[in-house]
Amino acid sequence: MNNHPILELQNVSVVYRQRNGLHTSLHEIGLQIGQGEWLAIAGRNGSGKSTLAKVIAGLCPISKGTITKQADLGHISMVFQNPDSQLIGETIFEDLCFSMENFQVDPNDMEIRAREALQQVGLAMDIHWEVSRLSGGQKQLLNIAGCLVTGANLFLFDESTSMLDPLARERMLQVVRTLHKAGRTIVWITQWMEELAWADRVIVLEDGRIKFSGCPRKFFYGVSNQTEWSPCEQFRFPPPYVVQVARLLQQKGIDIPKGPLTVEEFQQMCGAICQSV
Numbered sequence: 001m002n003n004h005p006i007l008e009l010q011n012v013s014v015v016y017r018q019r020n021g022l023h024t025s026l027h028e029i030g031l032q033i034g035q036g037e038w039l040a041i042a043g044r045n046g047s048g049k050s051t052l053a054k055v056i057a058g059l060c061p062i063s064k065g066t067i068t069k070q071a072d073l074g075h076i077s078m079v080f081q082n083p084d085s086q087l088i089g090e091t092i093f094e095d096l097c098f099s100m101e102n103f104q105v106d107p108n109d110m111e112i113r114a115r116e117a118l119q120q121v122g123l124a125m126d127i128h129w130e131v132s133r134l135s136g137g138q139k140q141l142l143n144i145a146g147c148l149v150t151g152a153n154l155f156l157f158d159e160s161t162s163m164l165d166p167l168a169r170e171r172m173l174q175v176v177r178t179l180h181k182a183g184r185t186i187v188w189i190t191q192w193m194e195e196l197a198w199a200d201r202v203i204v205l206e207d208g209r210i211k212f213s214g215c216p217r218k219f220f221y222g223v224s225n226q227t228e229w230s231p232c233e234q235f236r237f238p239p240p241y242v243v244q245v246a247r248l249l250q251q252k253g254i255d256i257p258k259g260p261l262t263v264e265e266f267q268q269m270c271g272a273i274c275q276s277v
């Protein structure tokens with residue numbers, strides 16, 4: 001991580017009381033998040049992803065360890081899995097006003113702020129449109145706009161695309177990529193391997209422990225970029241289609257110096273291979 005850390009967890013554990021006794025959901029987690037970083041958190045159901053997200057957002061008390069927040073961390077906003085779970089207003093504007101009221105935004109500035117945020121997320125519709133008439137994807141974009149109007153610096157997405165269709169998922173990812181390019185810090189929780197490509201760093205949780213930390217290329221292709229099992233394969237996650245094809249080509253002896261993560265990178269790789277034969 002090159003960016004300066006704005007939030008640090010040291011030896012953080014979270015223990016829940018369950019019916020059959022105590023359950024440790026996070027075990028001595030050590031983690032730094034840098035300003036402007038895109039950190040992706042992957043892991044199977046029950047691995048502790050949501051608990052970690054809530055710890056980062058300050059929504060879950062920790063049982064052990066320390067959390068250090070730098071002054072420039074700013075405000076953390078979260079977008080949840082279910083698009084309906086955090087929408088309160090009956091109209092788009094009303095909903096954004098609820099978010100702004102919580103942050104004491106001057107009522108005279110609310111409409112302009114709302115319009116700017118909606119433009120940033122590409123939600124080009126009347127601000128008095130009823131929320132109930134929005135699609136799931138549009139609701140998630142409204143939830144992002146709700147974070148933007150509060151002036152959040154760190155955006156936490158907890159499996160926020162999991163209830164969306166592929167087009168809405170792609171649109172949401174594009175919006176988040178734009179936020180990231182504009183300098184916002186992103187924590188992206190997902191079980192979808194395709195979504196890891198955009199991260200600066202991937203961590204994998206297993207039974208509440210960090211079992212991998214590194215860049216997406218290291219995760220999908222391993223350290224030496226050769227044919228031994230990559231971390232993604234070792235965790236038995238299904239790699240994205242472009243990674244699967246590139247790995248098969250590697251196994252056939254074709255040299256792929258920089259493993260592609262996206263369709264665009266895959267196209268470039270194919271062009272380079274064609275030129276070399």
Ligand SMILES: Nc1ncnc2c1ncn2[C@@H]1O[C@H](COP(=O)(O)OP(=O)(O)OP(=O)(O)O)[C@@H](O)[C@H]1O
Nearest residue numbers: 016017018025043044045046047048049050051052
């Ligand atoms: N409020 C709670 N009380 C008791 N146990 C909890 C609570 N929240 C989570 N757990 C337990 O902690 C463990 C980790 O749960 P968590 O929701 O963080 O995992 P997750 O990786 O986000 O799972 P999923 O992908 O299914 O959302 C699970 O065993 C879960 O049952």
